[in-house]
């Protein structure tokens with residue numbers, strides 16, 4: 417007689433919906449992140465230090481190019497697999513996980529979906545090896561939530577080049593990037609339809625990191641203001657046709673949102689784990705604080721929040737994973753992915769609030785791990801579209817006639 421399912425896989429794994437292979441992959445990535453990324457986290461947070469060797473090391477271990485074809489040096493896996501790796505990295509070093517997802521998802525994913533075979537052959541393999549760090553430059557000082565409509569950066573054709581002028585701000589990996597996806601207006605008269613996407617190498621003349629920005633959280637992930645001062649970009653580095661930048665933006669939008677939620681899930685899981693450890697060991701009134709019902713209430717509530725995040729995150733990620741190129745940016749998936757990231761970010765906020773409360777004064781101290789997580793989480797309600805923008809998308813899709 418065969419073993420009952422619960423004996424083979426465990427109720428928690430069945431509830432999460434992960435197959436045995438997926439559970440094993442998550443656990444492998446978790447072990448790797450704990451051994452390799454966790455020890456870097458305090459130094460990265462305290463001094464905004466960037467570990468130069470980490471990207472190539474991850475590349476050598478197959479942790480870049482997850483969704484890239486093997487012919488380009490990738491693993492040929494799907495977005496869901498990529499999300500599980502992100503979840504594991506976020507548990508042990510959320511700042512590194514943010515830099516990883518900016519490289520892997522914000523940029524490489526779009527390169528794979530939109531670039532020509534020549535562009536792919538030149539730029540994808542070094543990104544898959546972790547030898548070339550990627551960044552996405554969309555946001556500008558005057559163009560955040562309205563990134564496309566208010567864009568001021570321009571690109572003007574000059575012989576075999578385009579000449580870019582403008583400023584991009586809050587760019588993850590900006591200070592350390594080797595190759596960037598940059599959006600610029602090629603036809604001002606067409607409004608948001610007059611935008612094009614370019615591959616810009618940091619060595620191109622006229623590209624400058626104007627300043628590295630100091631942040632309250634995710635401090636090890638490097639963020640910059642970038643300036644393009646008559647920056648010459650070969651016309652061969654235009655992605656797709658001129659004025660087709662909106663298509664490139666939209667092709668990645670839902671996938672990006674689906675991939676923010678695992679970052680939130682990993683952080684929330686770690687916060688719950690730290691809180692359980694603390695509640696078991698911290699003694700007050702002669703007993704562990706875990707014996708007090710008000711602390712148990714918090715732990716139970718945190719568990720429910722984390723498990724709800726897990727289900728929503730995985731379901732949205734599977735739906736986004738099934739998208740073929742060009743399907744994103746409208747319809748149900750647009751609503752679902754916006755909802756998943758909104759729920760994950762807001763719920764993680766509640767988890768972290770209770771986690772710091774359980775840690776008492778020690779949670780308020782800068783150097784504690786829970787404090788490091790608490791300082792970070794606000795970003796997930798702002799970056800890749802704010803909570804308000806996510807609500808606009810969800811209600812807009814529901815109210816569409």
Ligand SMILES: Cc1cc2nc3c(=O)[nH]c(=O)nc-3n(C[C@H](O)[C@H](O)[C@H](O)COP(=O)(O)OP(=O)(O)OC[C@H]3O[C@@H](n4cnc5c(N)ncnc54)[C@H](O)[C@@H]3O)c2cc1C
Nearest residue numbers: 552553554555560561586587588798799800801802804805
């Ligand atoms: C650490 C960090 C990393 C980032 N990484 C990148 C990156 O790698 N690449 C990149 O291109 N960008 C990046 N961003 C930029 C990020 O995507 C923007 O900050 C975000 O889209 C919001 O834009 P904004 O900051 O200009 O805020 P604003 O758009 O000015 O919004 C300010 C407030 O107004 C609200 N608001 C705006 N419009 C509306 C509306 N119509 N209705 C209701 N409320 C509204 C917003 O929700 C928000 O509360 C990053 C940002 C940070 C902080």
